[in-house]
Amino acid sequence: MKALRLHAPGDLRLDDVAAPAPGPGEITVRIEAAGICGTDRHLFRSEFPCTPPVTLGHEFCGIVTAIGDGETHIAPGDRVTCDPNIACGTCAQCTRGRIHLCENLCAIGIHRDGGFAEQVAIPAHRAFVLPPSLDPALGALAEPLACCIHGVDRGAPLPGERVLVIGGGVIGLLCVQLARLAGAHVSLLTRSPDKRALAETMGASHTAATPQAALAECPAGYDLVLECAGVPDTVVAAPALTARGGRIVVLGVLAQRAQVSIEPFDLLFREIDLKTSFLNPFTQGRAADLIASGRLSLAPLVSRTVPLSRAAAAITEPAAPGDIRVMVVPD
Numbered sequence: 107m108k109a110l111r112l113h114a115p116g117d118l119r120l121d122d123v124a125a126p127a128p129g130p131g132e133i134t135v136r137i138e139a140a141g142i143c144g145t146d147r148h149l150f151r152s153e154f155p156c157t158p159p160v161t162l163g164h165e166f167c168g169i170v171t172a173i174g175d176g177e178t179h180i181a182p183g184d185r186v187t188c189d190p191n192i193a194c195g196t197c198a199q200c201t202r203g204r205i206h207l208c209e210n211l212c213a214i215g216i217h218r219d220g221g222f223a224e225q226v227a228i229p230a231h232r233a234f235v236l237p238p239s240l241d242p243a244l245g246a247l248a249e250p251l252a253c254c255i256h257g258v259d260r261g262a263p264l265p266g267e268r269v270l271v272i273g274g275g276v277i278g279l280l281c282v283q284l285a286r287l288a289g290a291h292v293s294l295l296t297r298s299p300d301k302r303a304l305a306e307t308m309g310a311s312h313t314a315a316t317p318q319a320a321l322a323e324c325p326a327g328y329d330l331v332l333e334c335a336g337v338p339d340t341v342v343a344a345p346a347l348t349a350r351g352g353r354i355v356v357l358g359v360l361a362q363r364a365q366v367s368i369e370p371f372d373l374l375f376r377e378i379d380l381k382t383s384f385l386n387p388f389t390q391g392r393a394a395d396l397i398a399s400g401r402l403s404l405a406p407l408v409s410r411t412v413p414l415s416r417a418a419a420a421i422t423e424p425a426a427p428g429d430i431r432v433m434v435v436p437d
């Protein structure tokens with residue numbers, strides 16, 4: 107079968123490899139759609155640790171083709187999404203329930219073969235069933251959605267609160283929808299007029315192109331700011347956009363070793379809670395259920411699809427302007 111494998115930083119190739127067979131407790135999945143995430147570009151450029159040679163792709167959806175030894179809730183023919191993060195279950199963090207902070211975390215598509223391939227083998231307990239009628243490209247959004255659910259859980263918006271989402275990529279636009287479902291008034295700060303217009307169709311009641319415009323809309327500051335741009339400027343801007351007693355959750359991944367300047371006195375004097383949100387602990391199933399419910403607007407987040415044979419270029423080149431999520435599909 108074909109698989110898009112990272113052999114070393116800067117060396118991504120479409121290889122012919124043996125199709126995987128499911129080991130004990132595993133299933134194999136025929137890939138229908140796999141999303142290209144910014145992390146894939148970071149992996150290619152060696153800006154994020156991984157263990158090459160490895161088949162990339164950690165956001166995917168497909169059909170179960172075979173079941174290994176052992177009982178499982180999955181059956182051949184099921185459409186599934188995969189939580190790519192495999193925790194050891196025994197380290198100090200896992201035994202406290204913090205599986206996303208597992209000291210031995212192994213991620214499918216980063217440390218073991220992932221979904222930019224015709225098939226993948228995954229642990230059955232990392233698979234979550236989706237409806238047979240679902241567009242697989244929407245199913246492949248379950249992983250980023252699961253990360254957003256964790257971020258919104260961390261921020262805990264209340265009905266009627268004012269929430270500002272910064273960054274109108276897939277993460278920001280999913281957070282807009284989750285905060286709206288929680289009953290908050292949601293604003294989005296992002297520079298692109300197209301993304302602002304899209305956010306308004308997804309429940310944002312106000313959008314802004316600059317921090318100044320976002321603050322003008324809510325001069326006392328927002329109860330909750332969800333930072334989803336992942337750049338230093340927006341992290342620095344977040345405290346001034348947050349109300350007294352408010353919360354900031356940083357979901358955005360800044361470059362390793364990037365530094366920002368924050369005034370601790372201001373955070374303390376206005377008792378602003380500054381948190382981060384990492385990965386998707388116990389939220390992939392909720393994401394799958396939410397996608398199945400049809401309550402989210404997901405189709406506009408899929409900008410285009412590329413065949414597996416041409417996916418390397420889509421990963422090695424910078425994201426095209428206007429792209430939100432590009433899906434890799436089998437040829």
Ligand code: NAP
Pocket residue numbers: 143144145250253272273274275276277278295296297298299301334335336337339340356357358359360383384385386430
């Ligand atoms: P993305 O497509 O790059 O979206 C980020 C958006 O931020 C861009 O579309 C850009 O839109 C906006 N932006 C950039 N600079 C800005 C600025 N100065 N002011 C306002 N908006 C700005 O990325 P994504 O896939 O949505 O992911 C967002 C972040 O979350 C990334 O850092 C990603 O690595 C991270 N992430 C975190 C987790 C987690 O578990 N915490 C999981 C997945 C992804 P405009 O051009 O419209 O400004």
